[in-house]
Amino acid sequence: MNFSIKRWLLFFLLTFIVVACENDSNPSKEQISQLNLKRGELISCGSPGKEFGTVDFEISCDEKVKKDFNLAIELLHSFEYDESEKVFAKIIDEAPECAMAYWGVAMCSYHPLWEAPSDTDLKKGAEAIAIARSINKKSGKESAYINAIAAYYDDWDKTNPRARSINFEKAMEQLHNTYPQDKEAAIFYALALDAAADPTDKTYTNQKKAGDILNALYAAESNHPGIIHYIIHTYDYPGLATLALPAARRYAAVAPSSAHALHMPSHIFTRLGLWDECIKSNLESVAAAQCYAEASGIKGHWDEELHGLDYLTYAYLQKGNDDSAKQELDYLSTIKEVHPANSKVAYAFAAIPARIALETKNWDDAANLQLPQLNLAWNKFPWQEAIIHFARLLGSVKSQKIDAAKYELVKLNALHDTLLQQKDIYKANQAAIQIKTGEAWIQLAQGKKTEALQLMKTAADMEDSTTKHPVTPGEVLPARELYADMLLQLNQNENALHEYEAVLNKNPNRFNSLYGAGVAAGRTGDDNKKIMYYKQLYTIAGKTSGRTELTAVKSFLNIPL
Template sequence: MQRLLPLTLASAVSFALGSRPAVAQDVMHHDYPPGAHAGERLGTVSFPNSGAPAAQQPFLRGLALLHSFEYDDARTAFREAQRADSGFAMAYWGEALTFAQLLWGLDYADSARVSLARLGPTRDARLARATTERERRYGAAIEALFDTTDQKARVRGYLAGLRALTAAHPKDLEARALLAIALLMAEPDSPAEAKRLTEESIALAQSIFTASPNHPGGAHYLIHAADNPQYASRGLAAARAYAKIAPDAEHALHMPSHIFVQVGAWDDVVSSNERAWQASRAWVKSHAVPNTELSFHTLWWLQYGYLQQGRFGAAKALIDTVDMVLDGVDWATSDAIDARYAPADFRFLYAIESGDWSVFGGHTPAAVVVNPKVTGERAQYFAIIESYGRAFVAAVLGDTALAKQVVESLPERSVISRGEIAGLLARARGDTANWIASLHAAAKMDATIGHLGPPSIFPPQELLGDALLALGRATDAVAAYRKQLELTPNRSRALRELARAQRAVGDTAGATTTEARLRENWRRADAGARATLTSRRGS
């Protein structure tokens, strides 16, 4: 789970007071008032509400933090608002939303229900605590998200509630923002529905970003919605703006790199994640929490950026960083997920990008020690990727028996991962036909899905291209590498291998053009990497 630094709200945060007993009746608008968090920079939010004056600052701070997925600090702020006004229903509903980390594969619905129970024992009792029609609509939507039904149904109910809210209050940017990100939480029933939900989310987030350029949710959610090669250009302006809107949110420093990866802007990927990693280190230190709470997600993206820049030494050094900061962790009792798999993830990413498998010490790594109490979608995902990685490393190192044993543990739905390992095993036994057929099938499936961030598996089009080139089928290899570059623009390894394939078919002009693109990526590359380009240019 990503943890984020204690943030700030230096920008203006407007609020108004609604009609509630013992609360001022006038509608008042204020800049974010001086206080414990004066000088913080989290963006601008506006939420007229019925809370007491003393609850305004923490409530609005919590809302701004929530929009930047700073869940822990947002929860603290909402609880502060509750202490200032124990009957302020929106502060409890705000806290509940901090447990819905669905885009990260984390759903703490039971914890949210515990928080809601402090407001009232039942949904109806809690809704009765809201003193305005608008706040009741917010409450109804949020209550649906923590109903006792399955997650898919809960999200659908939440969407329905937010649609009703935005229809009744079309100028409410906060409602619009929650709807924009909720659309991305929904589990679509078809590719057509997925496209519709994505495009609706983009339109909503863009409308917020246009109407209120300093709103953290507008920029943040536009980046999330556009985090796909098909839409990435529509999120580029938000990516350029978001870190300036909320520079004290670690996630706001990292998140722009999602778009930068999609467009292959590697220098921007690196600068975003260098800042975000430093912010994560500062957050862990200031909150006195274990290093397992560091944002290894951010550091992994930084490693990928270094690799695309040809800075293999810097990328390899991050493996040592991970090992150092996690030294001594008792994984059998730790509830960390990202940190648990980081040592293997960083080695695998480095190996597939550099071709240097020595980081595994000549043997397949042992299975990661798991804590059986840590469950859920995110934990399952990491476990599957770890098994795939072990199988891949085993195949590369020649331990085909172990590779076969591990790959059989992968779920049947892991078609791409299983296909890649099947291809490597076919190659090992000299079965060229099944080697290529398996990789073709994996690559074909891979071309139908969206690509987000650094690769968790060896990019299938590249793996296919490598196989074809090894078999002397350079023309087919060129097509495979070009397809990889369509899916992941400006990827350095794909450019490097494409140039090799182009030279193999006699396309010197094409190879020269491709190498020029790689040379631009590698302007800051290690001397050894630059030397390989120089030698190719002379060949």
């Protein structure tokens, strides 16, 4: 056998070995089956055209799955996790050798900015990444994407959610620096920065870095759902929200088939006190969520509906539209089953009745609130349960039922201890603010004015040192507003006006702070400010509110009752 023939035989043998190795690296049907992927037809509500924005993600997988891959990423960027996973599952069925499809499954199981994934989700994500890593046919950049999300799942059973989010952020930073021209790497890095942001960092270091990345891309990619969506999350903070207003007003038009895209702009509308836009946004998102629950066969209601209802009710209350808020509460009382039964659902069920009772100063209703009965294990949600006890405490103390208020304070302390044991420092701090607030009003009811004011100021300062959770449109009652209320009650009117104005600077167009500022300004003799705040309140709520405060406003402004 001459040398040439031997050389060709060796070439074919090596080729056979390489191909065989590549084939051996493909996952088995059993491995794929064990992932228990979500499957079925894509469900969308809102726009009938299945419009989710425009994405062009470069992959090395078979060209036949390219369109579906982009669709899956579009859905992923709007946090439509279940629907996105269905599309990734379809890709896996058609091209099981596509490593990035398993990366996509892992990304669908990671929920940045929402609640931490369940153990089931974490296990699925880790298994999907293991398969992706085992597949030989992938580019270096794809390996980097896979390794980045692996940084979140590695040792998931031994690492807390915040540490995993920071691991993902660092890995995405490396990916972004290695491939600076890759738009998707930049966008997912911005998301990772937001997810890993320190909630006590009032300089917003991560958010500003994310904003710089996203704004640099926005002009050329104005239909990209991830860029627009993450700009909204990035600037969902006092003092920053105006930067996201153009994106907020565009997102629903870019991805009108996504219930979350219909809702998400209301985060910015809420921050800026744009109540009519907030109401419109959430009426549309709630309707889309109801449609999704029906189309997908969910037993009961979908969690996104409850999230929208919380924001909707909050906006109604700020317009003084108590009748509409009460209609949402009546509707809420008919809901007995929601899926998934998660922290968003628990928050809405606790916050909506508490908000209505406290914002309208219906202290008897507040004092008698009960935990709603539905498919929720309330012992799993101590932060949300604390909202009910906080409302009961304020309702009791305002109704001069001091013993009942003290009982609720004991319950709040127990829930705070539970959160500390769970090492959930953020939520424990939220409960601690409620405890300080409760102690302040109990002290005031017992005639200890100095102690009450000091405790209430401490609670307000504590609340200002942190940020609100993305699950909520705002605190059930701002601690600084309650501090202003206490100062006003004690006729410390100049100080009360200062505190109301601080609330309005952080939470524009809040009904009770506008009215309180007007009252305090009038007591100090500043009729110009009183007129300004009363006119502002009348402009916002004069046509929709039947509250007694509006009667006083109209009388002062000489507006016919």
